[in-house]
Amino acid sequence: MADDEMTPKERFHAALRQEPVDRIPITGITQTGTVDLMEACGAYWPEANQKAEGMVKLAWAAYEVAGIESVRVPFDVYIEGEAAGGELYKWKKDNQPMMKKYAIETPEDVDKYEPPDPKRDGRMPEVLKAIEMLVPKAEKVNIPIISPVFAPFSLISLSLVNMVNVMMWLKTDPDLYHKLAKKAVETGVIYAEALIDAGADTIFYNGGADGTVKLDDFLKISQPYSSEGAKKIREMGAYVVYHSCANVKHLLKDMADIEGIHCISVSQEVDMKESRELVGDKVALAGNVDPTYTLVKGTPEKVKEEAKYCIESGTDVLCPGCGWGPTTPLENMKALVAAGHEFGKMARLARK
Numbered sequence: 001m002a003d004d005e006m007t008p009k010e011r012f013h014a015a016l017r018q019e020p021v022d023r024i025p026i027t028g029i030t031q032t033g034t035v036d037l038m039e040a041c042g043a044y045w046p047e048a049n050q051k052a053e054g055m056v057k058l059a060w061a062a063y064e065v066a067g068i069e070s071v072r073v074p075f076d077v078y079i080e081g082e083a084a085g086g087e088l089y090k091w092k093k094d095n096q097p098m099m100k101k102y103a104i105e106t107p108e109d110v111d112k113y114e115p116p117d118p119k120r121d122g123r124m125p126e127v128l129k130a131i132e133m134l135v136p137k138a139e140k141v142n143i144p145i146i147s148p149v150f151a152p153f154s155l156i157s158l159s160l161v162n163m164v165n166v167m168m169w170l171k172t173d174p175d176l177y178h179k180l181a182k183k184a185v186e187t188g189v190i191y192a193e194a195l196i197d198a199g200a201d202t203i204f205y206n207g208g209a210d211g212t213v214k215l216d217d218f219l220k221i222s223q224p225y226s227s228e229g230a231k232k233i234r235e236m237g238a239y240v241v242y243h244s245c246a247n248v249k250h251l252l253k254d255m256a257d258i259e260g261i262h263c264i265s266v267s268q269e270v271d272m273k274e275s276r277e278l279v280g281d282k283v284a285l286a287g288n289v290d291p292t293y294t295l296v297k298g299t300p301e302k303v304k305e306e307a308k309y310c311i312e313s314g315t316d317v318l319c320p321g322c323g324w325g326p327t328t329p330l331e332n333m334k335a336l337v338a339a340g341h342e343f344g345k346m347a348r349l350a351r352k
Helices: 008-016 035-041 052-064 079-083 107-112 124-141 152-160 163-172 174-198 215-235 272-279 300-313 330-346
Strands: 087-089 098-101 145-150 202-206 239-243 263-265 284-289 317-320
Touching (some): 035 052, 079 174, 107 174, 124 145, 152 163, 152 174, 152 215, 263 317
Parallel strands (some): 145 202
């Protein structure tokens, strides 16, 4: 915008460092693929989830068509699990794929498991190619490039192993879980390094499974391994945004103590004002407009109202509380962007 004093990339990274900004960043931290954007750019799921060229077109449409101030690839969360030998199904234009078969089904599989090679396995090479293609485009307009990596507990329980088995092993053979968790840290770090080398500047460290456990368990099975991975990723020069799904109010204060992270992406189930009170200024916060009831089902007016509330309540990056729903109307994406421009100087970091 003509009156902006910072580029989108400068603004976003300053916000993650909790430094003053000219207004709130309007960044696509979570997935941005929608049917309206697919129709606008001619790149559709599932192909745009599978091949670099489609990924690039759809990611760029979020910036060029909707006005989101970043690009993010890929659009689904199962890259690592599929590359490790898992199988996906339910590939459709208007919904994300799901795990059909997990790479690890038995204790013996844990011993045999080795982290995938990002340059060889599954769709990882296509993601790297997409990032490399996006770099010159993003550099011209100074927008950040974001890519997701699963945090260890979430990689295990959402992408490598059936959640039922994970919970059973935690009760009957916790050493087995911890053996796999160490390998999960390595998996994420190896993949993140490849993404960063390709040109990603920000890693979306997905801790989406944390909301399924109590605080005591989080402190034992998730937080230490996430800290280990996030520290290593940050040391590579990337910004690290830790994502939480579901109601993690009981975890949020301790989640902010994960070493290496710059920011927590807060799910819509936790009020932004409460989130800010819980974490103080330990980390930046991102979110958390409701992606379903507001962005998919609401009106542009409702979107702007909720976005304004999030800004006033302490978010540092304006975005949905989870991924943009594939059926989100384009007018609602644009309404969120408009709200960021209209109310963005109310953000706490813009008032510093």
